[in-house]
Amino acid sequence: xxxxxxxxxxxxxxxxxxxxxxxxxxxxxxxxxxxxxxxxxxxxxxxxxxxxxxxxxxxxxxxxxxxxxxxxxxxxxxxxxxxxxxxxxxxxxxxxxxxxxxxxxxxxxxxxxxxxxxxxxxxxxxxxxxxxxxxxxxxxxxxxxxxxxxxxxxxxxxxxxxxxxxxxxxxxxxxxxxxxxxxxxxxxxxxxxxxxxxxxxxxxxxxxxxxxxxxxxxxxxxxxxxxxxxxxxxxxxxxxxxxxxxxxxxxxxxxxxxxxxxxxxxxxxxxxxxxxxxxxxxxxxxxxxxxxxxxxxxxxxxxxxxxxxxxxxxxxxxxxxxxxxxxxxxxxxxxxxxxxxxxxxxxxxxxxxxxxxxxxxxxxxxxxxxxxxxxxxxxxxxxxxxxxxxxxxxxxxxxxxxxxxxxxxxxxxxxxxxxxxxxxxxxxxxxxxxxxxxxxxxxxxxxxxxxxxxxxxxxxxxxxxxxxxxxxxxxxxxxxxxxxxxxxxxxxx
Numbered sequence: 001x002x003x004x005x006x007x008x009x010x011x012x013x014x015x016x017x018x019x020x021x022x023x024x025x026x027x028x029x030x031x032x033x034x035x036x037x038x039x040x041x042x043x044x045x046x047x048x049x050x051x052x053x054x055x056x057x058x059x060x061x062x063x064x065x066x067x068x069x070x071x072x073x074x075x076x077x078x079x080x081x082x083x084x085x086x087x088x089x090x091x092x093x094x095x096x097x098x099x100x101x102x103x104x105x106x107x108x109x110x111x112x113x114x115x116x117x118x119x120x121x122x123x124x125x126x127x128x129x130x131x132x133x134x135x136x137x138x139x140x141x142x143x144x145x146x147x148x149x150x151x152x153x154x155x156x157x158x159x160x161x162x163x164x165x166x167x168x169x170x171x172x173x174x175x176x177x178x179x180x181x182x183x184x185x186x187x188x189x190x191x192x193x194x195x196x197x198x199x200x201x202x203x204x205x206x207x208x209x210x211x212x213x214x215x216x217x218x219x220x221x222x223x224x225x226x227x228x229x230x231x232x233x234x235x236x237x238x239x240x241x242x243x244x245x246x247x248x249x250x251x252x253x254x255x256x257x258x259x260x261x262x263x264x265x266x267x268x269x270x271x272x273x274x275x276x277x278x279x280x281x282x283x284x285x286x287x288x289x290x291x292x293x294x295x296x297x298x299x300x301x302x303x304x305x306x307x308x309x310x311x312x313x314x315x316x317x318x319x320x321x322x323x324x325x326x327x328x329x330x331x332x333x334x335x336x337x338x339x340x341x342x343x344x345x346x347x348x349x350x351x352x353x354x355x356x357x358x359x360x361x362x363x364x365x366x367x368x369x370x371x372x373x374x375x376x377x378x379x380x381x382x383x384x385x386x387x388x389x390x391x392x393x394x395x396x397x398x399x400x401x402x403x404x405x406x407x408x409x410x411x412x413x414x415x416x417x418x419x420x421x422x423x424x425x426x427x428x429x430x431x432x433x434x435x436x437x438x439x440x441x442x443x444x445x446x447x448x449x450x451x452x453x454x455x456x457x458x459x460x461x462x463x464x465x466x467x468x469x470x471x472x473x474x475x476x477x478x479x480x481x482x483x484x485x486x487x488x489x490x491x492x493x
Contacts, residue, residue, distance in 0.1 A: 054191025064191065064382075065422035068186070068454060069328050069339045071367055071387040073359075074167065075212050075346030078393035078408055079416035080437045081356055084154050085126040085135040088435040089395070093121040097396045101436050108161055110349060110398060111409045117396035119436065120406050131427040132222045142368035148427035149371060150382070150420040151488045155431020155440045158391055158447045163212045163347065164180040166390035166412065171218050172449045173478040180222035180467075183338035183452060183478045188221075188226040188484040190458065191466045194456035196293040198231040201336050203328070204319040207345035207362050209355040212340055220359025223469040225275055230340065233327070235319035239298045297330055310373055313367035322366035329373050332383055346389055349398050368377030371420055379421050384457050386450075388417030395436045414440045417450065422457060423490045430488050448482035456484040 080089075097117040111117075125138045130147035143150075160166035164173035172179040180188070183200035192199040202219045219230030233239045250255075269277040300307075300316075300323070308315045308328060314322035321343045328339045343363055348355045367387055376378040390414025393408035400406075414433045420426075432442035452462040455476065462482060466473040 009350070013330045018323065048412065051191035051193060052195050055189050055465075056467065058189045061204065061459050062416070062460030064457045065314075065384045066382045066458075067332050067335075067337050067339070067426045068182075068333060068384045068386065068458070069334065069370065070182075071370075071489060072167075072340060072342045073346050073363070073387070073389040074214060074342045074344045074389045075163065076389045076393060076410055076415070077153070077346045077359070078348065078352065079414070080393060080395055080408070081122045081124060081352070082137045082140060082360075083135065083152055083418075084392075084414075084433055084437040085122060085137070086433075086435045087438060088123040089119070089437075092119050092436075094401065095119050096165040096438065097438075098115060098321055101438050103439070105413060106161060107250050111394075111396075112152065114398075114429070118401045119395050120397045120401060130323065132429050134427075137360075139357060140364045141367040146368045146371045146420075149375065150418045151425050151428040151430060152416060152418045153430050153445050153450070153485070154414075154416045154445050154486065155434060156388070156392075156417050156447065156450065157440060157444055160391065160411050161412050163410075164215075166410075167212075167214075167218060170390050170451075171271065171487070172222065173451065173476045177215075177217050178222055179474070180224045180228070180272055180476070181230070182454070183219060183230050183340060184224050184228040185290040185455075185465060186338050186458065186460075188224050188467070189460060190337060190362075191266070192335070193319075193337055197297070197331070197334055198334050199336065200228070200230040200338045201331055202230040202232045202340050202342070203324040204232070205319060205324055207343060207355075207359045208348065209345035209359070210347035211344045212347050214344065219340065220474070223474070224467060225278075230338075233298070235323075239294055247403055259430075293334075298327060300326060311369040314362070315366065315369075319428075320364050320366075321328070322369075324364040325370045327381075329370060329377075331377060332374070333377075341362060348393070348407055349409065351405060352393075352407050360363045362403065374421075380420070383426070384421040384454060386417065386454065387420050389415070392437075395438050404481050411438070414438060418491050419450075419488070424457075425488050426492055428488065430485070443487065446482065448477045448480060449485050450488075452477050452482040453485045453488070 010044055047394055088305040093119065097119050102117070122137065126135045127138070128134060129136050129144040134152060136147060137146050158166060160167060160169045160175050161182045168177060169175045171181045181204045183202075187199040200219065204214060216232070219232065221227075229239060238244065265277050265280055268274070303326065311322045314320040315326050317323060321341065324341050328341060331339050343359075346354070346359055357493055371380065371385060374383050374385075391412040393412055394411045396409070398407040414437060431440060431445055433439060434441050455462045455465065462475060462484075463475045466475070
């Protein structure tokens with residue numbers, strides 16, 4: 001803005017971190033020394049020899065997997081209509097949910113005014129599959145092909161009952177915004193396996209139905225250095241914003257520009273010891289290398305027809321979940337450590353029978369295909385695949401129950417997630433709910449426990465991967481107790 005007071009412009013452009021940095025070199029040096037001391041204190045632990053960056057001493061013990069592909073079903077898929085089937089549900093269809101089952105559970109504002117809570121049995125057929133004879137809905141026919149390769153955890157739970165706090169909680173360990181997500185923690189602790197691609201990549205697809213907001217802070221770095229935040233890949237010819245050179249700028253000129261900018265940034269760092277300055281240098285260099293690697297990554301013309309047959313016809317269409325799954329496999333092959341695919345529109349408060357069928361069609365073959373593809377390439381043993389949402393849905397109907405239409409409200413007290421890959425038990429189900437799929441009766445698994453288990457498979461003790469912030473040793477699993485769910489791991493784990 002013209003004629004603005006220069007001091008006011010400086011104040012508006014200065015971040016809180018920069019303000020402290022400019023307050024004096026002593027404060028910046030002390031902060032940097034504290035951070036370095038924290039890292040050095042772990043040098044007696046095993047070294048992550050295959051990583052670029054990361055902390056000394058991390059992983060804490062030999063890892064079972066190298067990477068994670070997290071298939072996140074945003075909106076809360078109904079465990080009742082997909083995995084957690086009880087034949088008794090057919091008997092009490094249309095009956096009022098007993099208070100002995102509901103137990104005064106907190107309700108969302110969408111159903112808190114209801115005077116009646118009629119139970120709704122699934123409108124779909126279920127059959128038992130695999131060596132564990134696991135109930136699976138007819139909506140997921142392709143998943144049944146790989147049911148003997150996965151573990152279904154039927155006793156997941158969370159305290160959050162609304163989307164934004166719930167999805168923030170499962171990703172960052174807190175319901176409040178501002179904390180690093182899992183991918184950022186892994187980038188910080190383990191570093192990168194490929195200097196030409198980001199450590200942490202996010203892709204988003206959308207189904208048909210209610211679309212809850214997905215904010216970029218869900219793949220943000222919080223209080224960690226910003227170089228650890230996720231990079232979002234978009235569909236189309238420009239998968240990463242601002243990656244292309246401007247018109248008239250060739251690669252050699254860009255190299256000279258970056259060298260000049262790096263010298264300026266290094267001078268700033270030498271003067272103020274601001275860690276974000278080093279992040280800026282690193283991110284410019286990564287962007288330069290990505291200019292060559294990213295187009296090749298997202299160009300699927302080299303994939304044989306057999307690939308698209310595995311993932312389904314949608315894998316040829318831009319911006320679909322199926323195509324994102326193919327790219328996820330390509331990212332995994334190239335050493336990206338954490339890949340998170342969000343598929344939106346699982347928030348089925350009404351018209352559930354039609355909408356959930358459409359959602360399952362979007363993701364079923366591609367999810368199973370990803371597992372098959374990794375397995376045939378010998379990559380499943382060192383890859384962890386997680387499939388699930390931020391919570392489940394209620395057994396009772398939201399709104400008026402009709403024979404062919406109903407909705408289900410949010411339900412965090414019990415829901416299902418499946419997990420597969422390195423050292424996860426195969427053909428196994430863990431946890432149990434009551435006949436209403438409403439309360440957990442055996443082996444509860446909190447979302448913090450699942451996160452601790454994912455970290456464990458990567459060789460990380462969730463209690464020891466910490467970052468001191470505002471006087472606290474922050475960690476992904478938060479301050480409440482969390483445990484590794486060893487019951488779902490193979491014996492050698």
